[in-house]
Amino acid sequence: MRLGMTVCDRNGRDVCVAGMVERARRRLKDTLLRCGKAFSFVYDPPGDNLIMDHPNHSHPLHLNPPGAPYKCNGCKELGFGPSYGCEICNYILHEECANVDRLAFHRFFPKSHFEFFEKAPGYRTRYCDACGKDVLGFVYHCSQTGFDLHPCCLKLKDSVCDKDGCVTLKLSQKVPRKCLKYKSRNVVNKVKGWSYVSCNEDNNSCYHVSCVKELILENWKRG
Numbered sequence: 540m541r542l543g544m545t546v547c548d549r550n551g552r553d554v555c556v557a558g559m560v561e562r563a564r565r566r567l568k569d570t571l572l573r574c575g576k577a578f579s580f581v582y583d584p585p586g587d588n589l590i591m592d593h594p595n596h597s598h599p600l601h602l603n604p605p606g607a608p609y610k611c612n613g614c615k616e617l618g619f620g621p622s623y624g625c626e627i628c629n630y631i632l633h634e635e636c637a638n639v640d641r642l643a644f645h646r647f648f649p650k651s652h653f654e655f656f657e658k659a660p661g662y663r664t665r666y667c668d669a670c671g672k673d674v675l676g677f678v679y680h681c682s683q684t685g686f687d688l689h690p691c692c693l694k695l696k697d698s699v700c701d702k703d704g705c706v707t708l709k710l711s712q713k714v715p716r717k718c719l720k721y722k723s724r725n726v727v728n729k730v731k732g733w734s735y736v737s738c739n740e741d742n743n744s745c746y747h748v749s750c751v752k753e754l755i756l757e758n759w760k761r762g
């Protein structure tokens with residue numbers, strides 16, 4: 540179908556293909572805007588540890604509540620949730636990167652024993668098996684299964700929901716459908732990663748974990 544063409548619609552009227560494409564594009568954009576606006580992670584109230592000394596930083600770090608997006612100096616990933624920040628310089632860590640466990644587990648990888656590293660071991664570029672992004676700093680790595688997870692991805696919330704609690708997306712180890720944001724099941728190259736999928740039967744939303752983060756960021760920038 541060429542864009543300049545007209546085709547017959549259900550009612551026998553001539554409609555222009557370019558117009559149809561434009562309307563479909565607009566509908567899609569509306570859906571994305573609605574979804575992006577809706578979702579946010581729900582955070583537990585901050586712990587008691589309001590100020591901490593961190594081995595990677597010479598100044599004390601202060602607990603900040605969830606708020607403006609930031610880039611974590613530990614894992615280099617985007618953050619929205621609670622963080623530990625330095626009031627002397629701009630150093631900031633995800634709460635998950637400030638409070639790491641030496642050993643960790645994730646229910647999606649029951650055979651993996653994750654160990655914390657400040658830098659990915661070995662020489663080849665590693666990527667996070669949850670979000671598909673490169674590992675550029677703090678990481679949990681399992682030397683037996685080879686899986687890698689950013690600390691913030693290891694502790695991803697089981698669900699995200701909209702403000703009214705009408706739409707809930709659940710964390711899934713697979714990407715069962717094409718992601719609504721990138722129209723693809725792969726998030727980068729051949730990597731699928733994890734996704735958030737709708738629990739409502741009449742709603743087949745599915746977003747890569749990294750796409751949910753992008754939607755929240757875009758929504759925050761839009762105000």
Ligand SMILES: [Zn+2]
Binds near residue numbers: 611
């Ligand atoms: Zn981090």
Ligand SMILES: [Zn+2]
Binds near residue numbers: 596597627628
């Ligand atoms: Zn500092």
Ligand SMILES: [Zn+2]
Binds near residue numbers: 669671689
């Ligand atoms: Zn990740």
Ligand SMILES: [Zn+2]
Binds near residue numbers: 750
């Ligand atoms: Zn996606």
